[in-house]
Amino acid sequence: ETGVTQSPTHLIKTRGQQVTLRCSSQSGHNTVSWYQQALGQGPQFIFQYYREEENGRGNFPPRFSGLQFPNYSSELNVNALELDDSALYLCASSLAGESSYGYTFGSGTRLTVV
Amino acid sequence: AQRVTQPEKLLSVFKGAPVELKCNYSYSGSPELFWYVQYSRQRLQLLLRHISRESIKGFTADLNKGETSFHLKKPFAQEEDSAMYYCALRPTSGTYKYIFGTGTRLKVLA
Numbered sequence: 001e002t003g004v005t006q007s008p009t010h011l012i013k014t015r016g017q018q019v020t021l022r023c024s025s026q027s028g029h030n031t032v033s034w035y036q037q038a039l040g041q042g043p044q045f046i047f048q049y050y051r052e053e054e055n056g057r058g059n060f061p062p063r064f065s066g067l068q069f070p071n072y073s074s075e076l077n078v079n080a081l082e083l084d085d086s087a088l089y090l091c092a093s094s095l096a097g098e099s100s101y102g103y104t105f106g107s108g109t110r111l112t113v114v
Numbered sequence: 115a116q117r118v119t120q121p122e123k124l125l126s127v128f129k130g131a132p133v134e135l136k137c138n139y140s141y142s143g144s145p146e147l148f149w150y151v152q153y154s155r156q157r158l159q160l161l162l163r164h165i166s167r168e169s170i171k172g173f174t175a176d177l178n179k180g181e182t183s184f185h186l187k188k189p190f191a192q193e194e195d196s197a198m199y200y201c202a203l204r205p206t207s208g209t210y211k212y213i214f215g216t217g218t219r220l221k222v223l224a
Binding site: 003004031033035040041042043044045048055056058090101102103104105106107108 | 118120148150157158159160163200202210211212213214215216217
């Protein structure tokens with residue numbers, strides 16, 4: 001059984017650029033959630049994907065968007081990067097209907113916007 | 115507003131001493147509550163969930179709806195318990211998100 005894998009592990013982008021982060025969910029999990037964790041803060045919910053559709057969204061602007069693929073992997077896209085987007089981006093997978101069992105998290109992608 | 119508060123950024127205890135990591139929440143319904151732990155250089159992982167009423171690695175947490183708290187406790191701290199601990203709430207209606215606290219770093223001193 002494989003866990004959640006995220007790529008890349010680190011990324012440096014310039015303000016105004018666009019970035020794509022990738023996540024492969026744990027085997028058997030069909031739901032992917034993305035979180036942003038700023039330094040010294042807890043993870044903040046961005047959105048969740050189930051059956052290739054967005055299934056809930058936090059307080060993030062539309063320039064944060066995502067995709068889920070038939071194999072349940074997912075991408076997080078951020079357009080028009082701002083300095084405040086610098087954070088650790090966490091992907092978490094779970095099984096729909098089993099959210100009471102909690103998430104399995106990836107190691108995260110550290111994004112630095114300069 | 116839905117919120118999770120962990121009042122201590124850092125908690126230092128000696129090995130063998132009792133540990134209590136505080137978590138208070140704000141939610142009008144019946145939430146599901148969790149503790150997640152992140153050991154050094156490892157990913158965030160689930161430690162325990164209130165609905166299972168389990169003890170993991172000697173840790174327990176009881177949901178107190180009157181005080182809206184879900185404190186994490188262990189009677190005798192071990193050095194390997196040193197880590198970052200996050201309390202999380204999952205609202206049980208209309209949303210799939212988890213709300214995390216800002217975390218407490220536990221340092222167990224030899």
